[in-house]
Amino acid sequence: MSSLTATDEQVSATPAKIIQPAWVRVMHWINAFAMILMILSGWQIYNASPLFGFSFPRDYTLGGWLGGGLLWHFAAMWLLMINGLAYLVTGFATGRFRKKLLPITPSGVLHDVRAALTFKLGHDDLTVYNYVQRTLYAGIILVGVLIVLSGLGMWKPVQLHWLVSLFGDYPTARYVHFFCMAAICAFLVIHVLLALLVPKSLRAMIIGR
Amino acid sequence: MAKRSFLIPGVDKRLLIKDSIKTMPDVSRRRFIAGGASLGALTLLTGCDVIDSSSAEEMLKSVSKFNDAVQDFIFNPDALAPTFPESAITKPFPFNAYYDLDDAPEVSAADWKLEVRGLVDNKKSWTLPELYKLPQVTQITRHICVEGWSAIGSWTGTPLRDFLKLIGADTRAKYVWFQCADKDGYNSPLDMRSALHPQTQMTFKYANDILPRAYGFPMKIRVPTKLGFKNPKYVVSMEVTNDYKGGYWEDQGYNSFSGS
Numbered sequence: 001m002s003s004l005t006a007t008d009e010q011v012s013a014t015p016a017k018i019i020q021p022a023w024v025r026v027m028h029w030i031n032a033f034a035m036i037l038m039i040l041s042g043w044q045i046y047n048a049s050p051l052f053g054f055s056f057p058r059d060y061t062l063g064g065w066l067g068g069g070l071l072w073h074f075a076a077m078w079l080l081m082i083n084g085l086a087y088l089v090t091g092f093a094t095g096r097f098r099k100k101l102l103p104i105t106p107s108g109v110l111h112d113v114r115a116a117l118t119f120k121l122g123h124d125d126l127t128v129y130n131y132v133q134r135t136l137y138a139g140i141i142l143v144g145v146l147i148v149l150s151g152l153g154m155w156k157p158v159q160l161h162w163l164v165s166l167f168g169d170y171p172t173a174r175y176v177h178f179f180c181m182a183a184i185c186a187f188l189v190i191h192v193l194l195a196l197l198v199p200k201s202l203r204a205m206i207i208g209r
Numbered sequence: 210m211a212k213r214s215f216l217i218p219g220v221d222k223r224l225l226i227k228d229s230i231k232t233m234p235d236v237s238r239r240r241f242i243a244g245g246a247s248l249g250a251l252t253l254l255t256g257c258d259v260i261d262s263s264s265a266e267e268m269l270k271s272v273s274k275f276n277d278a279v280q281d282f283i284f285n286p287d288a289l290a291p292t293f294p295e296s297a298i299t300k301p302f303p304f305n306a307y308y309d310l311d312d313a314p315e316v317s318a319a320d321w322k323l324e325v326r327g328l329v330d331n332k333k334s335w336t337l338p339e340l341y342k343l344p345q346v347t348q349i350t351r352h353i354c355v356e357g358w359s360a361i362g363s364w365t366g367t368p369l370r371d372f373l374k375l376i377g378a379d380t381r382a383k384y385v386w387f388q389c390a391d392k393d394g395y396n397s398p399l400d401m402r403s404a405l406h407p408q409t410q411m412t413f414k415y416a417n418d419i420l421p422r423a424y425g426f427p428m429k430i431r432v433p434t435k436l437g438f439k440n441p442k443y444v445v446s447m448e449v450t451n452d453y454k455g456g457y458w459e460d461q462g463y464n465s466f467s468g469s
Contacts, residue, residue, distance in 0.1 A: 048356040067462035075272035
């Protein structure tokens, strides 16, 4: 957002015209691929014993049947977890999270949400995230951590019993896992929509500039 | 591979047909899946045959074997499944199988014998009265189904490790393989470390009553550290073996270790 002034630190941290460093781009697309596999196979698994009064359309599930869905889910989980862990470590180690996502202030969020809803939120400088972006990106990282932890807890409710206890018990971990998925899907819709509205942001996530 | 045709953009017509076969009776479905299909709807994502379904299936099987090893590695033989008070028991406890309750095996208590085979000193068969004389314990644990649902139940019986000791089983063997009276012949391998887990039980009673037909009369193997399908009902034989003999669901693609 143009009205936000970049600090010296932010300027020096983004030399030349590289907006998205290579590691961010690689991990972003691996994550996108793994996440879609996890969601579609997860819907297959959900359909075997729905938590609510609906099922996901079969055409949008992966694996053909419960057994196939589980094989996909427990294969793609490694990709998701290893890539996610590498992303978190690199994000903290390089200071990218601190530089890009902080601070998040209530007044800043309010201001930018209002600006976004009246289509006045600019994207002139892609190296600086506005408060709406900061909130969504930080939030989705937290949701990603939660969905992995609740998933691991459901996978190993005896061996990782302490993890299940964090969420209450096995059935509550299942609900947490589901609602995290729902949050990720909602994020995905907004994220893709905004990327298409601001195509240069999509280009930056592909070629870096 | 031949070029596939798409009814809906990105959705493989043949895979749609394969999916609809899921509604077929289980025996034909099982044969169908064993024939190597229905895993690879990756065309949904790529819109082309970058990964054909058979190589995707091979990849998934390898990862599932890797997951067996991971689960075996993190399995702690001393970690106990949580136990619950009687008030937490799920009522009614669900009946679940690949057939209706009407088709559940009707085992005659008088004719039934537990056959013992493989790497054991004493291969004598056991009648129900003989088994009922063994010391029993009761435990209230959560049964977690591969489908995702769970229910808390009360099971009473003899710890399997005590029985294995009694019959002089070679506990260095890799598996205890159970065969059951279910139609189409249910069977399932249990890795030895899980078989020796203190909560793994030869179950004769549910909620303090003789195991009803719905829950596996006359004997079920209750393994609270495994998913439900690794808890065979209507057991007729156990074999201590080093060979992986497969299982009813394991052969169709459920992860073999399936520990919780």
